[in-house]
Amino acid sequence: MPDIKIDGILIDAPRDWTILDAARFLGLEIPTLCHHDGLSEWGGCRLCIVEIGDKLNPIIVTSCTYPVQEGLVVRTATKKIIETRKVILELLIAQCPTSKTLQDLAAKMGLTRVRFKPKWEDCIYCGLCVRMCEEQMMASAIGFVDRGNKLRINTPFNKTSEICRRCGGCIYICPVCMARCEGVKPEDVICGRCQNSLQPTCIEFYDNYTCWEGLKGDCGTCVKEKTEIK
């Protein structure tokens, strides 16, 4: 079993694990959106990015797809990673502000502004429904159509599907359809932050959320430290 180091913690991870598996095993929180334990990896939302390799010359990879390897060094929450995740989430919210899943992530990750014009779309193309339909329901009734700015999810040729059994699996797993955020307004596409949690400040000092305990600022010590330093 390869030895890897995540946020300074050594772990002897099984060969078929990804970085995300190892991190979750340790209780380290990495936000995900298109990942689902019951489905194949997709690697599309890029929210689960982490840094690997040399600190001076880090490589950003998606933890949900990256296999553990002997000697791997991973940092899950550096300042750069957190800022980058925020930009990605900002892009997602601008696309689909009515998703409660996204709004909750925004509250959790401390995203407070969206600089892009909201598109008010109803899909973020995470591909969960497509994989659900194909891998769990064995139907493949829906799929991606076209690409780039014309990408959409649809049945073949936009015709009512004969394969679809109306199982509702796609709707069940969708981060937009079922989980609607009602609070969002056109003038401010970030809603009331009902999931808002403490925003730790340790990152300002250590370039990293992670403390000795493997927590992410939840202990509040760093916040205290900041006041003292001031």
Add this chain to the structure above:
Amino acid sequence: MNKVQSFDELTGLRNKVIKNIDPNKKVISISAGTCGQARGSNKLIEAFQKALVGNENKITLKITGCHGFCAAEPNVIIYPQGIFYQNLKPGDTAKIIDGVLQNKIIEDFLFRSNGDKFPEMKDIPFYKHQMLTVLLANSFIDPTSIDDYLSVSGYSSIESALKATTVEIIEKIKRSGLRGRGGAGFPTGKKWENTRNQKSEIKYIICNADEGDPGAYMDRSLLEGNPHSVIEGMIIGAYAIGANEGWIYVRNEYPLAVKNVTNAMNQARSLGLLGKNILGSGFDFDIRIVKGAGAFVCGEETALIHSIESMRGVPRQRPPFPSEKGLFGKPTNINNVETWANVTKIIEKGEDWFSSVGTKTSKGTKIFSIVGKVKNTGLIEVPMGITLRNVIYDIGGGGLDGKKIKAVQTGGPSGGCIPSNLFNLPVDYESLSEAGSIMGSGGMIVMDEDTCMVDVAKYFTNFLQDESCGKCVPCREGTQRMYEILKDITEGKGTQEQLETLVQLGNVIKSTSMCGLGQTAANPVLGTIRYFRDEYNDHINKKKCSAAVCKEIVSSPCQHTCPIDTEASTYIALIAHGRFDEALEVIKKDNPLASVLARVCNHPCESKCRASETDEPITIRNLKRFVTDYGLKNNLKRKVEPVPKNKLGKIAIIGSGPAGLTCSFYLAQNGYEVTVFEKQPVIGGMLAVGVPEFRLPREILKTDLEYIKSAGVGFITNKSLGKDFTTDGLFKQGYKAIFIATGTHKSLKLNVPGEEAEGVLYGMDVLTIMNLGKEVKIGKRVGVIGGGNSAIDAARTILRSGKSDSVTIFYRRTIAEMPAFEEEVIASLEEGIKIEYLTAPKKIISENGKIKACEFIRMKLGDMDESGRRTPIEIKGSEFIENLDTLVISISEQPDISYISSESNLALTKKGTLDVDSETLATNVPGIFAGGDIVSGPNTVVDAVAAGKIAADSIDKYLRGEEMKREYKITRPSRYITPIEFSDKELEELLTAKRAVMNYLTPEERKHNLKEVELGLTEEQAVKEARRCLRCDLETENGRAFINETKQKTLVTETQNA
């Protein structure tokens, strides 16, 4: 065809093929790749086939792939001499065949450059600096004939390869230093080794021919022109890796490539070079072809694999890499077309030969397609490490129409722009990547001053937002948002915050996207921001697009580029309607020196005129001249109504040149009491003493001066700053603000030995004295040194004085680099002035303190300098002596700042000009402003007028106690003029109409007097010319709205009438 069973049989077959070639037979090789066919090579082939009837045994006609020289298509090469004929038409064939039969060179069809003719292909600059290796055979083998390929030792590499062990071959490739030619530059040997070392029964190799970058076509040309070389490389690679199946993934948009490579595969198969037990070696290998539908992302290896597997062409996250888990889950090695072709060459010529070419980390040659704003466009093969300058200037021949090259985009939409000041950069993987670009597949798009870098970034981003597969968020959403922001900026709605967002977004896309497409998608944006941030800032802050490209900012380029915002498009439209009075109103609205500028303006408006893209630009200055002359003839707008004076204070303007006059006019129109102080006895500054009367009649100057005076401006002549008065003194006298516009009236010295001799004069002194009607001592033989307008003016003024027998201008560059107006240069030649180009003075020879002769040296043009002009270099030993009685030095001027000693608190620049805030023209002393040549150095009249306008606005704000800040708006005409509805007949006439030609006095009528040389356009000429205008001012949102409104109105009137 019988199958070849062994290596010996193959050698036997090759020898037989070579023996069958008649060495006495001449070959005409026609470039007939897709691009050649598009430019008419098919018709040329037909014509040759017909014309060759009867001579088939003397001449072979060879239809080959692309010869690389796109700008010369369709072209032929005559072998064995290698004579190159370019841009041929079907009618030229008989002449060429005659020439071939009689061993004669037909000069008409040769490549020409700078007056030289180049008969042989190897001497043409485009080919001379290349190192044709992989592309070499393209110009003489028929891609549909395997015999042709065999005759150039084709398929000899597989022999040595199949006899070696797989480890040996991989070692060879590793030692050669070959890196992937598809773009990322991964070491090929290492890639092969990785795949070879995988434990799997089945392995695959793939040839990636999904070439989709705009402006890149090297893979296509190789597959079209020499498909066997790619197949041979694949056989070698498959053997080394242990693959028995290969795939060529080629886009269906390349029908000729598909056809030729399919044909080549069939030929190789029937000869036993593909299939079971190749040449008795026991190695099996065959290739299949897959035609892609043309998605850009399918060039990415994992997407390409998905596409071959009949799935959506979407990448997947690596690792695992294809070498571990590729096509159908098996280890797969993917290389680009050019890489495979290079493998053949490495085995043939040896890895040491290959690694001897190139730089430390990038070996061998690389094919580039050089396209865009460059003379010699085409496909080139050069050694790695060649500089961009070599590629663009030596091979590419430099910019089109002498325009300045600004940047080159390498690597297509995934690459970046490299600015011209980095053109000494060697072309290799590392250097390009350090400069923020990539090698990519080798597209090089050259951009000049007419290219807007923001627009370029927008173009590529638009391509990428469309071609992104959409799987990962940063690439899909990020490229769309980048496009959104770029669109805002190019429409004049952008903000500085958006620019910062753009940079942040670009970095996120780069670092977090799934595949190569996304990881490089931000390069065009980040690269242009890195090197051309000024252009972005100009778009955002100044609503200025210097290339006059961004439609919603620019409206019509003539209005946008005019330094004084003259609405050229509006008055041209009015002239087209015959509404000359209104046209005059429009001109005078922005220009108090309309009649003057209609004669002496350097008309930047015409340089960007849209009509010049397909034809010649509208002769805008001459149209203005027609309207102002019309105004004079009909006594229109000779005066303005003076406005009541305000009580904000008196203003002093120092210098009555165009800057001072303009400033005084607008301030007076604003109600200020303005007094202009002039050193000379006459008003007008450079217009009166610098520009000769035959270009600007004094009567004309007088009418504009009267117009300015009518606004209530007062003038005091013969008063010189520093001598007769000081700025402090002016403030004491109650002047509240001062505008200094004293110009540049001092000629620069040449700094050669003997310059102090009698008879050596300076251009500006000669012009001033003669324009004031005084005498200068001029000898019989006159030489003038310089290439600017003042040198030409001085020469023509001296010629008219009738004192000399000969006037010769000596200039160190050629006519193409001369800064003087082209029409003035031509006129001076017509009048009998001689011009010696590429000649520079070395020393002045005098006798008894008086000039006797001047020693000159011949020059040649060297490399391009920073200004984009080629630097003249002395030719050793070419000195010669020219006997002269008078030498006029007129190389440039500088400001006379002798008065500064008494005004020492004014700050100066290093150039010796006054230092001002470029936005407000305020000097470091409160209340003192400066503008015109005294600030900019020698410059155009229209820029001086512009400075006068800016200063007037700043002074007004200063005296009102407001913040001095310039306001910038997107360019729009103040009113739209309905376009004329042309009849079919009129339209037909317009299609063939040419730019109106100015009427001149004949050289005989003009060269002994001061009569105005240019006579102006007739009314008929002017209206016709104005109708040639494309009315691009109507192409903006506002313009289109106006057209719709007009249509609605006509509809309503028609319905009412009905």
